[in-house]
Amino acid sequence: MAEEEYPDVELSDKQKKEIAKWFLLNSPAGEIQYVAKDLRSVLNDERIYNEAAQEAFPLYNKSHIICLEFPDRSGDVLITSYNELDKNEYLDPRTAQVATVNHVKQVCTEVRPAADEELPSPYIEDFRCTLDAEILKYVGEAYPKGICSVYCVNGKDVEGPGSNFELVVVISAVKNSPKNFCNGSWRSVWNIEFKDDMQMLAIRGKIQVDAHYFEEGNVQLDAKNECRDETMFQESYSNLPDTTFKDLRRKLPVTRTLFPWHNTLQFSLTRDIQKELGIGK
Amino acid sequence: MEAAMGLIRRMHPKKSQTALSALLSLLPHHSSDLLSQVDQPLQVLCDVDCGKEFILCEYNRDADSYRSPWSNKYHPPLEDALYPSSELRKLEIEANEVFAIYCDQYYEGGISSVYLWEDDYKEGFIACFLIKKDGSKTGQGRRGYLQEGAWDAIHVIEVGPEEEGAAHYCLTSTVMLSLTTNGESSGTFSLSGSIRRQMNMDLAIADGHLCNMGRMIEEMEGKLRNSLDQVYFGKTKEMVCTLRPPAEVVMRLPNS
Numbered sequence: 001m002a003e004e005e006y007p008d009v010e011l012s013d014k015q016k017k018e019i020a021k022w023f024l025l026n027s028p029a030g031e032i033q034y035v036a037k038d039l040r041s042v043l044n045d046e047r048i049y050n051e052a053a054q055e056a057f058p059l060y061n062k063s064h065i066i067c068l069e070f071p072d073r074s075g076d077v078l079i080t081s082y083n084e085l086d087k088n089e090y091l092d093p094r095t096a097q098v099a100t101v102n103h104v105k106q107v108c109t110e111v112r113p114a115a116d117e118e119l120p121s122p123y124i125e126d127f128r129c130t131l132d133a134e135i136l137k138y139v140g141e142a143y144p145k146g147i148c149s150v151y152c153v154n155g156k157d158v159e160g161p162g163s164n165f166e167l168v169v170v171i172s173a174v175k176n177s178p179k180n181f182c183n184g185s186w187r188s189v190w191n192i193e194f195k196d197d198m199q200m201l202a203i204r205g206k207i208q209v210d211a212h213y214f215e216e217g218n219v220q221l222d223a224k225n226e227c228r229d230e231t232m233f234q235e236s237y238s239n240l241p242d243t244t245f246k247d248l249r250r251k252l253p254v255t256r257t258l259f260p261w262h263n264t265l266q267f268s269l270t271r272d273i274q275k276e277l278g279i280g281k
Numbered sequence: 282m283e284a285a286m287g288l289i290r291r292m293h294p295k296k297s298q299t300a301l302s303a304l305l306s307l308l309p310h311h312s313s314d315l316l317s318q319v320d321q322p323l324q325v326l327c328d329v330d331c332g333k334e335f336i337l338c339e340y341n342r343d344a345d346s347y348r349s350p351w352s353n354k355y356h357p358p359l360e361d362a363l364y365p366s367s368e369l370r371k372l373e374i375e376a377n378e379v380f381a382i383y384c385d386q387y388y389e390g391g392i393s394s395v396y397l398w399e400d401d402y403k404e405g406f407i408a409c410f411l412i413k414k415d416g417s418k419t420g421q422g423r424r425g426y427l428q429e430g431a432w433d434a435i436h437v438i439e440v441g442p443e444e445e446g447a448a449h450y451c452l453t454s455t456v457m458l459s460l461t462t463n464g465e466s467s468g469t470f471s472l473s474g475s476i477r478r479q480m481n482m483d484l485a486i487a488d489g490h491l492c493n494m495g496r497m498i499e500e501m502e503g504k505l506r507n508s509l510d511q512v513y514f515g516k517t518k519e520m521v522c523t524l525r526p527p528a529e530v531v532m533r534l535p536n537s
Contacts, residue, residue: 011306011307015306016307019303019306019307022299022303023288023292023300023303026292026293026296026300027291028291028293031291034287034291035288035291037284038284038285038287038288038291039284039288041284042284042285042288042304042307042308043307142525142526143524143525144523144524144526146525173524173525174524175520175523175524182516182520183520184517184520184521184523184524185524186521186524186525207468209521209524211516211517211520211521212291212517213474213516213517213520214290214291216476216477216478217474217475217476217477218289218290218291218294218474218475218476219294219472219473219474219475219476219509219514219516219517220293220294220472220473220474220517221470221471221472221517221520221521222293222471223468223469223470223471223521224468224469225468225469226468248388248414248416248427248430248431248432248458248460249387249388249414249432249502249506250386250387250388250389251503251506252387253386253387254386255386258496258499259382259383259386259387259495259499261379261488261491261492261495261496261499262488262492
């Protein structure tokens, strides 16, 4: 085994920042703070880390739909691109409040009542609120620990029938067990477009599930689905052991016995083994 | 360095090559440690003399060339290259032939390679057994369930000197696994992972080194396969079910 020289190429600050951002953005659900700690150690440059963090954390938080508690613990707010009013301000329509957050620390620092122009019109709010109530009921039954919200992303100022508008339902469930080396997250986003005087509803759903198990190894699941039926995950898993794994490695050879290593000893190896296994030539 | 390994463990296994390049550029002085400790999917070259493929790794590399276990030649050709002794080479040839059959039996295809070399620091030798299987339906996946499927196994055995008819074997095995199914109705489902285990044994050499090493590898691969199947995939499935238990009734949003 020969030694090889690796060129000592000095990276520019911009390159280092991009690398730092890459690690942060690609952290598994619930693990960005751990990744941040290791990253700071490897990077050894607080200034570049801070710049990278300022850019990466908001993107990560929104794509993972993280949930932050109000400072007075009276409720939570989800961080998504659908309810973002300003880069640090997020609307919680259920309580008609706006939360200010610190993305890098992943905390909600203050809450204030929402202004009228930040909220949907009463006509839209009627739809939003009714849907929200149904979703809350559903999430309460289907998810042990799910958080949900309904936002109006288009047409929030529509006053009456005759115009199109769009609502988005967001459901987020997270389970973090770092002590058990296991973390996971489920994110569902449903876009509902009310079109053409409500003659038509267009519903699109996107479900993303991630799981990470890292005791003595590193195994990650990511599953995406863009249809309504969620029973498919069970199907994927029940197929796995019997079918997909066999395509990679069988449990035992076709002979159903362990491989005959001992026969290599005295006789011409290949010939003997082939005879025993019945492989013709 | 510990922080670097921590980062690798958290990044998605599919992105491990990008993560490794990133770390190599941030920590150039740790490059040899990083390269030896971070698992990378195996690459393959074709031996021009016999048309058979062989697997590339650090153990058959000298400068930028790789030695084929079939012809014992470096690709691309290299002057003053390193070769195993003629005695080890004999054992290496035997090992490659037998391991190829083992590979066929368990993997129904796949590519295997075995490399042997003398240990610089002590008596005895080191053997590296490698397997690469592409189980996707466009590769060698017979049942056609996998859009993408890869199993890469690396087994490195340090064999100690013979003492009173026995020798000490230290096996370090790494399996890297990646599979993706893509159903019409079920969307994309992707699982990737890697695990590494070690096994130490003192065995009589009456049956020969190859037999001892082979049996250890077979046992280890069986354990790793079961681990991956039951423990790891079981755990991630458990996580999904904890997040959202399977519903008896699918709720449908009302249509107007």
